Amino acid sequence: MSARVLIVDDLFPNVKLLETKLALEYFDVVAAMNGPDALAICEKGLCDIVLLDVMMPGMDGFEVCRRIKNNPLTTHLPVVIVTALDQPSDRLKGLDAGADDFLTKPIDDTALFSRVRSLVRLKAMTDELRSRAIASRDIGLGDPLAAAAAEGGLGGKVLIVESRRSAAERMAASLGAHHTVTIEPDPQRALLLAPEGGYDVVLVSLDIEGGDGLRLCSQIRSLQRTRSVAIIMIAEDHDRDRVVRGLEFGVHDYLMRPVDRNELVARVRTQLRRKRYAEALRGAVQASMELAVTDGLTGLHNRRYLDTHLGALFTDAAARQRPLAALILDIDRFKAINDTFGHEAGDEVLRAFADRLRLHTRGIDVVARYGGEEVVIVLPEADLADAQSIAERIRERVEEAPFMLRDEGRTIAVTVSIGVAALMPDDTVPGDILKRADLALYRAKHSGRNRVELQAA
Amino acid sequence: MSARVLIVDDLFPNVKLLETKLALEYFDVVAAMNGPDALAICEKGLCDIVLLDVMMPGMDGFEVCRRIKNNPLTTHLPVVIVTALDQPSDRLKGLDAGADDFLTKPIDDTALFSRVRSLVRLKAMTDELRSRAIASRDIGLGDPLAAAAAEGGLGGKVLIVESRRSAAERMAASLGAHHTVTIEPDPQRALLLAPEGGYDVVLVSLDIEGGDGLRLCSQIRSLQRTRSVAIIMIAEDHDRDRVVRGLEFGVHDYLMRPVDRNELVARVRTQLRRKRYAEALRGAVQASMELAVTDGLTGLHNRRYLDTHLGALFTDAAARQRPLAALILDIDRFKAINDTFGHEAGDEVLRAFADRLRLHTRGIDVVARYGGEEVVIVLPEADLADAQSIAERIRERVEEAPFMLRDEGRTIAVTVSIGVAALMPDDTVPGDILKRADLALYRAKHSGRNRVELQAA
Numbered sequence: 001m002s003a004r005v006l007i008v009d010d011l012f013p014n015v016k017l018l019e020t021k022l023a024l025e026y027f028d029v030v031a032a033m034n035g036p037d038a039l040a041i042c043e044k045g046l047c048d049i050v051l052l053d054v055m056m057p058g059m060d061g062f063e064v065c066r067r068i069k070n071n072p073l074t075t076h077l078p079v080v081i082v083t084a085l086d087q088p089s090d091r092l093k094g095l096d097a098g099a100d101d102f103l104t105k106p107i108d109d110t111a112l113f114s115r116v117r118s119l120v121r122l123k124a125m126t127d128e129l130r131s132r133a134i135a136s137r138d139i140g141l142g143d144p145l146a147a148a149a150a151e152g153g154l155g156g157k158v159l160i161v162e163s164r165r166s167a168a169e170r171m172a173a174s175l176g177a178h179h180t181v182t183i184e185p186d187p188q189r190a191l192l193l194a195p196e197g198g199y200d201v202v203l204v205s206l207d208i209e210g211g212d213g214l215r216l217c218s219q220i221r222s223l224q225r226t227r228s229v230a231i232i233m234i235a236e237d238h239d240r241d242r243v244v245r246g247l248e249f250g251v252h253d254y255l256m257r258p259v260d261r262n263e264l265v266a267r268v269r270t271q272l273r274r275k276r277y278a279e280a281l282r283g284a285v286q287a288s289m290e291l292a293v294t295d296g297l298t299g300l301h302n303r304r305y306l307d308t309h310l311g312a313l314f315t316d317a318a319a320r321q322r323p324l325a326a327l328i329l330d331i332d333r334f335k336a337i338n339d340t341f342g343h344e345a346g347d348e349v350l351r352a353f354a355d356r357l358r359l360h361t362r363g364i365d366v367v368a369r370y371g372g373e374e375v376v377i378v379l380p381e382a383d384l385a386d387a388q389s390i391a392e393r394i395r396e397r398v399e400e401a402p403f404m405l406r407d408e409g410r411t412i413a414v415t416v417s418i419g420v421a422a423l424m425p426d427d428t429v430p431g432d433i434l435k436r437a438d439l440a441l442y443r444a445k446h447s448g449r450n451r452v453e454l455q456a457a
Numbered sequence: 458m459s460a461r462v463l464i465v466d467d468l469f470p471n472v473k474l475l476e477t478k479l480a481l482e483y484f485d486v487v488a489a490m491n492g493p494d495a496l497a498i499c500e501k502g503l504c505d506i507v508l509l510d511v512m513m514p515g516m517d518g519f520e521v522c523r524r525i526k527n528n529p530l531t532t533h534l535p536v537v538i539v540t541a542l543d544q545p546s547d548r549l550k551g552l553d554a555g556a557d558d559f560l561t562k563p564i565d566d567t568a569l570f571s572r573v574r575s576l577v578r579l580k581a582m583t584d585e586l587r588s589r590a591i592a593s594r595d596i597g598l599g600d601p602l603a604a605a606a607a608e609g610g611l612g613g614k615v616l617i618v619e620s621r622r623s624a625a626e627r628m629a630a631s632l633g634a635h636h637t638v639t640i641e642p643d644p645q646r647a648l649l650l651a652p653e654g655g656y657d658v659v660l661v662s663l664d665i666e667g668g669d670g671l672r673l674c675s676q677i678r679s680l681q682r683t684r685s686v687a688i689i690m691i692a693e694d695h696d697r698d699r700v701v702r703g704l705e706f707g708v709h710d711y712l713m714r715p716v717d718r719n720e721l722v723a724r725v726r727t728q729l730r731r732k733r734y735a736e737a738l739r740g741a742v743q744a745s746m747e748l749a750v751t752d753g754l755t756g757l758h759n760r761r762y763l764d765t766h767l768g769a770l771f772t773d774a775a776a777r778q779r780p781l782a783a784l785i786l787d788i789d790r791f792k793a794i795n796d797t798f799g800h801e802a803g804d805e806v807l808r809a810f811a812d813r814l815r816l817h818t819r820g821i822d823v824v825a826r827y828g829g830e831e832v833v834i835v836l837p838e839a840d841l842a843d844a845q846s847i848a849e850r851i852r853e854r855v856e857e858a859p860f861m862l863r864d865e866g867r868t869i870a871v872t873v874s875i876g877v878a879a880l881m882p883d884d885t886v887p888g889d890i891l892k893r894a895d896l897a898l899y900r901a902k903h904s905g906r907n908r909v910e911l912q913a914a
Contacts, residue, residue: 001578002678002706026675026706045681121458121578128586132739136746140765218483221459224502249459249483282589285742289593291749296761304753308597372829 003120004028006047008038008064010056018051018082025113035059039067042074049120052099054083054090062097069098072149076130076277078119082107088260095266098273100253110244118247126278133281136288144284151276153269154178156200161190161216162234163209167259171203171234174261175268187211195225201271202226203255205234206242214242221250228278230271234259295369297347298354306368310378313366314430317380317423325387325422327377328437329357329394332415332449334373341412345405349414352403360394376434384422384454391418391452399450415450417441422455460577461485463504465495465521467513475508475539482570492516496524499531506577509556511540511547519554526555529606533587533734535576539564545717552723555730557710567701575704583735590738593745601741608733610726611635613657618647618673619691620666624716628660628691631718632725644668652682658728659683660712662691663699671699678707685735687728691716752826754804755811763825767835770823771887774837774880782844782879784834785894786814786851789872789906791830798869802862806871809860817851833891841879841911848875848909856907872907874898879912 005027009015012033019029030047032038034056041047050068054061061081068074081094086104094102101115133144156179162168163185172181182197184190187208194202202220206213217233220226233254235243243254252274253267293305301309310326317324331337331353338346350373357375361367366378379387395416402411419441421433436455444453462484466472469490476486487504489495491513498504507525511518518538525531538551538559551559558572590601613636619625620642629638639654641647644665651659659677663670674690677683690711692700700711709731710724750762758766767783774781788794788810795803807830814824814832823835836844852873859868876898878890893912901910 002675004679026672026702028676028679048679125581125585128582128739129589132586132589132742132746135743139746139750140762140769141746141749215483218459219485222461222485222505245483282585285589285746286592288749289589289596289598289742289745291761292598292745292751293596293748296759302753304748305597312597 001117001120001124002026002028003048003116003124004030004046005116006038006041006050007031008033008035008050008056008061009053010034011053014053021109022113022116027116035061035064035067038064039071039074042068042077043071045073047077048123049116050077050079051116052079052081054081054085054094062093065094065097065099070149072143072145075145075149076123076126078123080112080115080119082112088263092260092262092266095263095270098270100270111240114244114247118250121250122252122274126281129278129281129285132285136284139288141288141291142284144281148277148280148284151273151280153271153273153276156180156268156272157198158182158268159184159190159194159197159199159202161185161187161202161208161213162205164205167205167234167257170261171259171264174264178265179268179272185209187213187216191216191219194220194229195223199226199229200275201230201232201268203232203234203268206239206246207236214246217246217251218249228275230275232267232271298351298369300354300357300375301366301368303368303370306366306370306376306378309366310376310430310434313378313380314423314427314433318427322381323383323386323422324433325379325382325384325420326433326437327379327387327391327394328370328419328434328441329375329377329391329416330418330441330445331373332417332445337412337414341405345408345412348405349403349412353398353414353416356397357394360390360397376437382422384420387420387422388452388454391420394418395450395452417444417449418452419444420452420454458574458577458581459483459485460505460573461487461503462573463495463498463507464488465490465492465507465513465518466510467491468510471510478566479570479573484573492518492521492524495521496528496531499525499534500528502530504534505580506573507534507536508573509536509538511538511542511551519550522551522554522556527606529600529602532602532606533580533583535580537569537572537576539569545720549717549719549723552720552727555727557727568697571701571704575707578707579709579731583738586735586738586742589742593741596745598745598748599741601738605734605737605741608730608737610728610730610733613637613725613729614655615639615725616641616647616651616654616656616659618642618644618659618665618670619662621662624662624691624714627718628716628721631721635722636725636729642666644670644673648673648676651677651686652680656683656686657732658687658689658725660689660691660725663696663703664693671703674703674708675706685732687732689724689728755808755826757811757814757832758823758825760825760827763823763827763833763835766823767833767887767891770835770837771880771884771890775884780838780840780843780879781890782836782839782841782877783890783894784836784844784848784851785827785876785891785898786832786834786848786873787875787898787902788830789874789902794869794871798862802865802869805862806860806869810855810871810873813854814851817847817854833894839879841877844877844879845909845911848877851875852907852909874901874906875909876901877909877911 007015007018010033015031022029052061065079078100080101081099082103084105091102137143158179158181160168160183168183175181204213204217217231231251233246295302364380368376370376398416402413404411419437421436440453440455444451464472464475467490472488479486509518522536535557538556541562543561548559594600615636615638617625617640625640632638661670661674674688688708690703693714752759818824821837825833827833855873859870861868876894878893897910897912901908
């Protein structure tokens with residue numbers, strides 16, 4: 001992936017050296033000589049990945065990293081700390097600040113470039129999702145970015161695939177405080193287990209007995225059901241070529257043996273955050289789309305949903321010669337409720353009415369607010385007699401217990417009139433059923449309300 | 458990227474040979490010995506890319522390719538035809554069937570693998586988008602996949618970056634019948650032109666004078682504004698290494714010199730289709746989300762949108778000490794319209810009323826259906842006097858011309874009552890303005906309707 005790499009270093013020769021190398025690899029390079037400039041470039045969306053020096057005057061690299069990762073506008077940017085610091089405590093400090101990797105100078109160029117490519121590719125896959133989530137925010141449907149960025153990376157389900165029992169148990173002990181951990185020593189069984197277990201992160205020992213650890217990684221990555229699982233390779237120092245290979249085909253991260261327990265904890269947390277970030281964005285886009293078919297007041301489906309699904313159910317029932325019925329429900333004297341108790345009380349009655357309907361309908365029924373105080377219920381596989389008994393039950397359940405107004409602590413007696421109709425052989429459009437139900441409702445209203453009336457024979 | 462590769466070949470040894478090679482590259486392999494089996498595997502979503510033999514008994518590879526590309530469920534799958542056929546006419550037949558590439562045996566493994574990797578990576582970037590579009594369809598918001606797959610790949614904007622004038626003009630002549638073509642001989646100017654021109658496809662000569670063609674490709678691919686532009690490299694035979702390099706960093710396709718004009722036309726069309734496919738999915742997801750804040754009947758914004766945006770406008774106006782006003786409009790005696798002319802006439806009046814409101818409000822105003830026949834208009838930067846004159850103008854425009862019912866050819870005289878309120882220093886929540894506007898509306902109704910009333914001083 002071609003990408004814009006931001007180099008952050010206060011020493012000009014360092015910037016130049018790295019810039020030249022990256023340009024030869026066909027990356028675009030942007031540079032910043034201090035933390036605040038770097039943060040501004042990130043916020044403006046002018047880079048895809050950050051290579052970050054630690055020791056800078058003013059704001060140091062750890063702080064820059066922390067700010068990038070805690071800002072909803074920039075948290076999706078991968079950060080690789082590139083530094084002369086070589087103490088495990090420095091390394092841990094970087095990873096704890098949220099860095100995706102920590103490389104010590106002198107840098108192995110192959111390792112650096114393969115890392116940058118892998119991180120940029122992984123980012124590219126959620127970029128589209130992030131754009132949709134931003135669009136959802138701009139429309140005014142909440143701020144999914146802020147919620148997604150707040151993820152702490154704890155409480156995940158981790159699978160350790162490792163045949164060496166003691167190594168597996170050490171890792172499990174380190175991770176056990178924060179996550180639910182399962183150990184699987186056999187790679188074949190691990191491949192079966194991975195899609196079943198709902199794991200967030202899978203750690204795979206590359207030198208596992210009984211199979212090829214790297215192939216297991218590639219299989220987990222290819223399987224539809226495990227595609228979004230984060231994978232971390234555990235490798236020996238002599239296995240660096242296979243690590244690079246794994247990064248190329250989409251493995252998310254790796255740890256070299258002997259595994260440092262703090263580093264293990266930090267890397268698992270980073271992967272969990274990244275995975276949940278994508279899930280949160282996905283959920284936000286999904287929720288936005290579902291709002292389009294949801295009535296804001298009652299949470300029932302809306303008329304848009306009814307129109308689409310009644311059409312589909314009608315076509316299906318007609319083609320398969322199966323029964324289909326519909327009810328139109330209208331709360332009796334609803335205007336009087338609004339006039340007497342106010343609009344807010346009216347809204348509360350509507351919400352409580354919707355709750356009772358949910359209790360007395362099946363999962364396959366479509367329950368949609370049709371307008372004002374009218375609700376339509378479409379009943380697949382129900383004939384006129386079935387629909388009549390369902391309507392009668394709903395009518396009774398509404399009548400038998402008055403509706404409680406929470407704020408005022410008072411109750412309102414509510415009744416409902418219901419028109420019932422079922423699919424008939426001559427029906428040509430879905431609206432035909434609704435028209436007959438509407439006429440039946442009209443008769444229910446005019447014969448005294450709180451009644452169920454059926455379509456004319 | 459790890460991925461599931463479907464090999465389609467009727468000869469078992471061919472399948473085995475390719476399978477072994479791909480497995481060594483850490484791909485997962487699925488195989489089919491004939492066309493119908495291959496189509497079934499694709500439809501079930503069990504592969505990410507198809508390597509397709511041509512000469513098979515029954516359905517040949519061209520037909521399999523055509524069916525994959527014409528089926529909305531499978532059109533997103535890249536197809537590489539791998540065959541012993543070596544005539545330009547075969548090649549063209551494959552590309553015309555929609556194949557992403559056509560490789561002649563004996564296969565150069567490096568070329569094959571780099572091609573497969575590149576196509577799989579490009580697919581991975583739209584997979585997420587496709588999943589969201591499928592979710593939108595499943596909710597019942599239309600079928601974007603069918604619409605997206607119907608794209609013909611004609612009428613695009615193509616930029617040819619080529620310093621050799623005769624070569625550029627030959628390509629332009631070939632493409633001119635189907636697309637709008639621009640030639641730019643200078644790579645520096647091309648980089649400036651690319652984001653401005655709204656191009657769909659950019660053809661880049663790798664041996665262009667005055668710069669590095671491959672670097673231009675990488676820059677176009679990195680720039681935010683040109684990231685989704687399709688790029689095709691034009692290369693000499695000795696430049697295959699750089700072609701592989703380009704595919705690795707995200708270039709979409711390439712043509713070797715001498716450029717075959719039919720192949721050029723076919724490859725540009727394939728890229729245009731792919732790009733527009735992604736755009737169609739993106740547009741569908743966006744449209745689904747926008748429906749969530751749109752009133753289905755009038756096309757005005759809905760109450761959900763009003764609630765979010767009134768809050769933001771209120772906070773902003775209060776913080777910056779700027780004016781803000783709101784109108785509540787209620788069509789007079791709307792129930793009588795419904796009762797006299799029927800619900801459909803009432804709906805038509807509401808739609809026509811909304812149209813007039815759109816004509817007499819500004820782009821920055823929020824116009825939202827509040828419920829039944831009530832509309833709220835929020836006016837940023839407007840004080841009480843401004844709001845009064847806008848309200849008065851709307852009232853007049855509604856009264857002065859009766860509403861035409863299209864179906865019946867008759868007209869209905871409609872009037873509207875409007876309550877007006879503006880932000881006051883003591884307001885603490887956005888609802889405060891609406892409450893005063895509602896009280897003013899109440900007075901307008903009770904002093905004879907067809908009136909504008911202001912909040913009490």
